[in-house]
Amino acid sequence: MTELGQSIQMNILASLLAPLAGALLIFTFSRFRGLIEVIFVATALCLLGVTISMVNLGSEAFQQSITLFSILDSIPIAFHIEPLGIFYACVASGLWLITTIYAIGYMNANHEKHLARFYMCFCIAMMAVMGIAYSANLLTLFIFYEALTLSTYPLVAHKSTDDAKLGARIYLGILLSTSIGFLLIAIIWTWQATGTMNFTAGGILENKLPDTLLMLLFALYAFGIGKAALMPFHRWLPAAMVAPTPVSALLHAVAVVKAGVFCVLKITVYIFGIDLLNTTGANSPIIWIATATMLLASLVALQQNNLKARLAYSTISQLAYIVLGAALATSASIMGSSLHLATHAVGKITLFFCAGAIYTATKKTLVSDLNGLGRLMPFTFAAYTIAAISIIGLPPLAGSWSKWFLIDGAITADRLIIAIAFLISTILNIIYLMPIAINGFLLKPAGSNCAIKEAPLAVVVPLCVTAGLCFVLFLLMPYVYDFLLLLNLQ
């Protein structure tokens, strides 16, 4: 093996083993509360370090795959690194570090129990995310996809109340049934039709299936990846809101939902290939379903009075942007989707952090109770406002870039209606996100609320950092763009 190959292998193994080692250490020292918090943060730091060194390997490392072992004849557990995967790994491990600090602050401030189990599952979930990011074939992807579902289940059920258990059941039920019912069959079908499972630049399905079946297969993938929350398989996302807020942040901004859309993107680019989708029109049904999801979820978000539920529906809508970008299958829309993966992650994690901070400080969860709190919790609400504007897509914040490319993609694909749908959705974003910020700052707080102060430092600092990232990412965009150009879609 070449030197480069060895360093790729080292890096990939390290990014899988670091979170696993963290989980084991936390299990071993579960009695020492302070120690497990240190281990938890240290693990996140290690992981970020490994991911950065992976970026430094440069573009020569792309498409070299590393085989661990075979579980079925001729289908190994294999990993490779490619631009999309590294990009996703960077987003996930970067935001995870911030989440760890926030989680420690939140869990302590709210006197949650079973901390060791909680941190341990968090680490295992990150291992699964890394596995998904670097997977070199569909089987590896599927294994880590399921591992992510299972490892996040205890996090959702964490509070052990009847509500939490019900929510966790819906969560597990929908994610497992879509993955076993649709995704697995799509994977086996792909294997049967092509005899390969490797993610290959340009796709592997060309001339392998008739157009109508291709359409069915694409739909099986899109729905089978339940984590992308395409309607009508989106119910798990609001149900999982019962989890403690750091989990919601991880679930709905970073690990789980982004794993879903990342899988959709990866399968679109490396299994189907965007040319094939365009020439055969296999993508049309999913385009319309994603558009409908995007608009309907925004409309539902308008109705929600629970802050976290509103954010959850907003997430469903934003995920549909990414799926839509993938389904449009033009180089601009893929670019937009990939960027949106990062920009939405940064924005939405901030919003969830804010929801958690508000809960920690006031125990309030309803939008209608938040009037005037902006004056009492200025940092939290300022961060909320910045993140909301970023998600709406106004400059100078990161979200503007991704929306730009998505609309550009819709126009290049000759689908003006979709471009208009993007604009309508933007207006809906404004309607459901902004009133919270406006009422928070402009209205007077109710008399009983005057004693409210900001949440503890460990909670407030991370959300200010992520709000700052919304701006930094806007400035960094040229570099990210150049990096993603390595995808070579033309």
Place this chain on the structure above:
Amino acid sequence: MIGSHYPILQVVIPLMAAPLCSLLPRTKLPWLFATTVSWIAFVISIMLMLKVNTNGALIYELGSWPAPWGIQYHIDAISAFVLVVVTTVASITLLASRQLVENEITATKHSLFYTAFLLCLTGLLGIIATGDAFNVFVFLEISSLSSYAMIAMGDNRKALTASYEYLIMGTIGATFILIGIGLLYMQTGTLNMLDLQVRIHEIDGFRSVHAAFAFFTVGICLKLALFPLHQWLPNAYAYAPSVVSIFLAATATKVALYLLYRVFYTIFGFDFSFDVLNLGYILLPLSVIAIVISSFTAIFQPGVKRLLAYSSLAQIGYMTLGIALGTQAGLIASIIHLFNHAFIKGALFMCMACLLTYTHSTRLVDLAGAGKTMPWTCAAFVVGGLALIGMPLTSGFISKWYLILAILEKDWWWLAAIVLFTSLLSVIYVWRVVEQLYFRRPRPECSYAKEAPPLLLACTWLMILITVYFGIDSSYPIQMATSAAEVLLR
């Protein structure tokens, strides 16, 4: 040379050991003796397998009497494979059994219990090893009678009725098989399987051969507990002492399945069974109904042992479904699942045995919160449960993969959909238990519960590790199943 006598030693050693065991005093001695014997049987089966793998099928003539007059023992790839499964499970079960037998069975009966166990083992091994149709019946009766006795030793009085039910149904089944053997003997004048294989085709078309086929089918399906002949099984598994549940669940139905392969493929031949008499048309609907109904029934069971028993019925359905496809791929899938399921179900029943040591009940409600007090046992149950569902990296996934691949080969999409749908049902019944173990407060009287005895726990984990190992490196069962299928279809 002792090596050439392995086929008979495999059966005769436990047979001779059984009466000796009954003479041993009331100490640890019977356990030690039976365990040693089972491990010797295990070593012999491994030797046999190695021999078969290098030299091909072994034929052993009892007392050197040549074939049509004397009894032949006939070990080919499929029998060697099933022998290994049965002896492995038996030796692990016996090793783990000491504490269980002390807890559940009156001290005066210990040596008799181990005698019955060894006789049951003898019977099962005999059925697999022999190449003589009448010998099959003899060993079938040995194994059945001893298992009736063992089931009746359960400490619940319902064990007596369960055993009686099994006695009646089992005797009917065995009688049907005997009638089938008799009819064949009448027509062909031979009992040797290889002889039968040749002569049946010379007299093809005789109604009595068809009648023999029908008697065999019903008799074996009764032993196999295929829907609708399954009524005896849930009670028998639920009320038997835990050692017996482990052993029977993992081996008894598997040996009946082996008999099915032998009769339909070796004696009658593939063409006769599937083309002339269309066995697939009977097995297919029955398997599908078995899978669906048993999975649904399992969901509503209040006792975990009954739940696992119904799950076994569904899993048997998967195995017969593979046969019903009437293709080589289907047969391979069936054999692989036979192997994998033996260890999965064995492991799960062992977990139940562990839980029983302190909770003294396997009703679902009584297991609440055991995850806290018995972490290792419950973790083992979770892994075993995941294997039962068919999660990747466990052997259950391999089974499911091959079964679905075989189904897709025939382009039966609806069937693939049913198989995947029923996996989701298994998610539900497994998860009911997992939720109970981890997310409920323990009952006060169980809060003193400790982890199961170390030897029992180690054996449980050994089974679990086997399951995981063959989920990661599946080359051994796949290779064995492939060569077994080749032998059967020749």
